[in-house]
Amino acid sequence: MRAALSIATVAALLGGPAAPAQVWRSDQGDGTYVNPPLNADYPDPDIIRVDADFYFVSTTFANVPGLTMLHSRDLVNWDIVSHLVSRLEGRPHYDLEAGGAYRRGIYAPSLRYRDGTFYVAFTPVGQHTRIYSARDPKGPWSHIELDREAFDPALFFDDDGQAYLASSIGTDGTVTLHTLDKGLTRIERSAVIHYNKGAEGTKIVKRQGWYYLFNSIPGKLALTVSRARSLRGPWEVRPQIDDTTGGHQGAIVDLPNGDFYGFVMLDAGPIGRVTNISPVFWRDDWPVWGTPEAPGRVPRRAPKPIPGEAFVEPPASDAFDAQDLGRQWQWNHNPVPALWSLSERPGWLRLKAAPGDQLWWARNTLLQKGQAPRGRGEIEVDPRGIRPGDVCGFGTFGKFSGQIAIVGLPDGTRALTMRVTESTVDGPRVDVRVASQPVRADRLWLRADMDFPAGRAILSYSEDGRRFTTLGDEVPLVYDWKTGTFQGVQFALSCYNPNGAGGHLDVDRFTLSRP
Structure with a gap:
């Protein structure tokens, strides 16, 4: 997949100055977009439309705050609304x-809207299903917990x-339908309505x-759709697409003009x-991904679903001069509030040394999604x-976590x-x-260059912000759902001490750019 147009070219096409650029830009500025709209780890998508606004939720595992919601006006340009x-x-x-809870936590949320209220259902791994609700997608959110675990x-x-x-x-592969009470507080009855071998990630749409039941078939990395005149069947099943043609878990969402678009998850190394967006057309009351000219596949590039909307992107770079962390940040697990601060040194993020003998088990590791194809975090x-014993630094976080760290030595150096x-x-x-x-400078710059097509990262440091020295060998970039984090490789800021109490690291800014 080729990178988006240069920022200068986009600015010329738009007839105005270029917006601050992240690594990837889907909106090409000429009325088209390239997939994926967000070239980062946004798995298990669910997308709905409320009037002229689209909302998107996805899996966040053990990252905190969890369950990210995004907003768009055109299915291409997205920003983070809340967690x-x-x-x-x-x-x-x-x-x-x-x-720890890596590879567990929040899976496959389901997002719906009714009578002025947003609802999100999800099941923390090994726990009962929860249904969150709010009148405003920014919150506040409240929730109830059901009496059982309903997977995906x-x-x-x-x-x-009726809910x-x-x-x-x-x-x-058995699909069970649970009937909820009017207040969405309990399950009144349950019934098996369908069997689709290997199916999970169910979505229901009516047209x-x-x-229509949309199901992921993970063993085949494929998406199926089943249809019936009644929720209780009988169901007809057809294959849709797979990871060779665009993705294997998702569904469809309608546009204000009555057209439909599909959203689908693709394993991308x-x-x-990542989540792809695709035109969908109808043939004999069956949805078909793509266009009549190129059916059965997600296009690499296509006209924007809704033209004319402005370029928007989630935040990435951060000067840490606000009262709260930026919406792009998440902790690796529940943080210890006393061990970080944005107020003790205004304009700086202070990470205090958390107990831990290594990065994987250290609390208060601050994460941000990596962005493909190539991104430089600094x-x-x-x-x-x-202080002595502290290990504080920056790098990658995943199956292989590469860290360039400043270590406090026993003699105080x-x-x-x-x-x-x-x-x-x-x-x-x-x-x-x-x-x-040895570190003698009072200011350091630490850098992680991620090259996702090559599957590697390079770590380096500088004492003046201009001349950087590579430290160590290349770090593999690997996605592994069995032993890794079950997420794409992330940037990580950390500070820990095997002996418990220690000092702190002050961070003036984080910058994401193209290398």
């Missing part, structure tokens, strides 16, 4: 106890107002008297799972608050190290690649 879950509750794993729940409101949850899990730091943590079935394994590079 619904401020803290994960109900298990010690979310506090990095009893083994699909919330659906029928024309008569349902459908659920299926890929190890089986012109037909009910170390960046994780931080500017003041290391003078680092500081040194740079480059270390790689590999997550394995036997637990994380740390390899210190470079040690004892």
